[in-house]
Amino acid sequence: MCICFVLCKLNTSHVPFASLHNYTTIIGYLFRVPASGANFSSNPPKAPGKWTDNKALTGGASSNEANQINGVTSNVKSSSSHPAHRLSLPPSSDEFLCNEALGTADYENPSGNSASNVFDSDTLLSGYEGGYILVPRGHCTFEAKARSAQRLGASGVIVRNTLDSRYSLIDKDADTAGEDFDYPDWGNTVWPREKNDYECGTNKAADNVGMRAEIKTDKLYFYPPPYGENNDLLLSGPAVDGNLCAKLMVGGEGMDTFETYCPSERCLLTGRNASDDGSKLEACCAWDKWITMSSDGDDDGDAVPQHREEKIKIPALFVTMENGDELYDIIKDAEKNSGGSSVQFVNVVPYARWYPSVHFSSIAVWVLTIITLWFASYKSAEEYRTR
Numbered sequence: 176m177c178i179c180f181v182l183c184k185l186n187t188s189h190v191p192f193a194s195l196h197n198y199t200t201i202i203g204y205l206f207r208v209p210a211s212g213a214n215f216s217s218n219p220p221k222a223p224g225k226w227t228d229n230k231a232l233t234g235g236a237s238s239n240e241a242n243q244i245n246g247v248t249s250n251v252k253s254s255s256s257h258p259a260h261r262l263s264l265p266p267s268s269d270e271f272l273c274n275e276a277l278g279t280a281d282y283e284n285p286s287g288n289s290a291s292n293v294f295d296s297d298t299l300l301s302g303y304e305g306g307y308i309l310v311p312r313g314h315c316t317f318e319a320k321a322r323s324a325q326r327l328g329a330s331g332v333i334v335r336n337t338l339d340s341r342y343s344l345i346d347k348d349a350d351t352a353g354e355d356f357d358y359p360d361w362g363n364t365v366w367p368r369e370k371n372d373y374e375c376g377t378n379k380a381a382d383n384v385g386m387r388a389e390i391k392t393d394k395l396y397f398y399p400p401p402y403g404e405n406n407d408l409l410l411s412g413p414a415v416d417g418n419l420c421a422k423l424m425v426g427g428e429g430m431d432t433f434e435t436y437c438p439s440e441r442c443l444l445t446g447r448n449a450s451d452d453g454s455k456l457e458a459c460c461a462w463d464k465w466i467t468m469s470s471d472g473d474d475d476g477d478a479v480p481q482h483r484e485e486k487i488k489i490p491a492l493f494v495t496m497e498n499g500d501e502l503y504d505i506i507k508d509a510e511k512n513s514g515g516s517s518v519q520f521v522n523v524v525p526y527a528r529w530y531p532s533v534h535f536s537s538i539a540v541w542v543l544t545i546i547t548l549w550f551a552s553y554k555s556a557e558e559y560r561t562r
Contacts, residue, residue, distance in 0.1 A: 263306055318471045437460035
């Protein structure tokens, strides 16, 4: 199922935070971000049909098309069925929302020592109550992230895809002391899978998607192992932003063709040497698709005992790397501009795409179909009855 968001970067002057949803004039932009859902959590409410094209579900309207990021939203008032939620990043001490799964936090006990750096000691509140959390993929299961968000009081969680999440360690407890991290840990790395995670351009997929590049290892840094999340910045974005894949693409007609062969504008290291001396690594175009997040089952291997894993009741949604990075940048930009007489933040209104409900014509068609099948079966068996 595809989920959409209306996001607004809200900028108000001399307006108390508590009154922002009470017919406050809010200047900013709004746009929709498609997402997929999860099979272990609830789904956002269905959008009314009249609001699915170019209007915000909070009651405002944009004069632009739905895929544009310019517009004005005024006289905003959230509806009870589609409320607006503050969109925030995870706690700095738990950026992947995996501390509970790893056994280093317990958000079920706000007054405990393992949660003291997240919950306020006086109110025992996390600050995420009623909001949504944008969390990067990886380091633990989707369900574990959603459960931690739920225990923090969030109304929902949005998991954004990342290049970093496509790598993992075979032995997480392996000793890396003394390594300089100029090269990957070849024997202890689970690399992305060809065709599933990336496309190199041999036997290209539809629309000629696929490319490969040869990148010198001294351009990258593999810490923390196995990949080094800072490499995302070097392997993401268009050619004009300095993407190493665009600069070092093999067989291309120039950097201007990079976006043609790699629409995601991101690439993954394949784990294969591109030179005999191992000084270059092969990189190919990353697939950036939506997925349905699945439950981790009873034997999930995390530190939370099964009898303490309550059912996920909040929506859990998944966005692509492109859209996830965009949301992340907007939140960081809003954080930088907060303070003084201006309040800036990001609001998210999650909703399922509108779909038609049961109509009397559907029942009529069903009845007509049954009668047709019965009559056809009756007439075709007439010879058997007469004999």
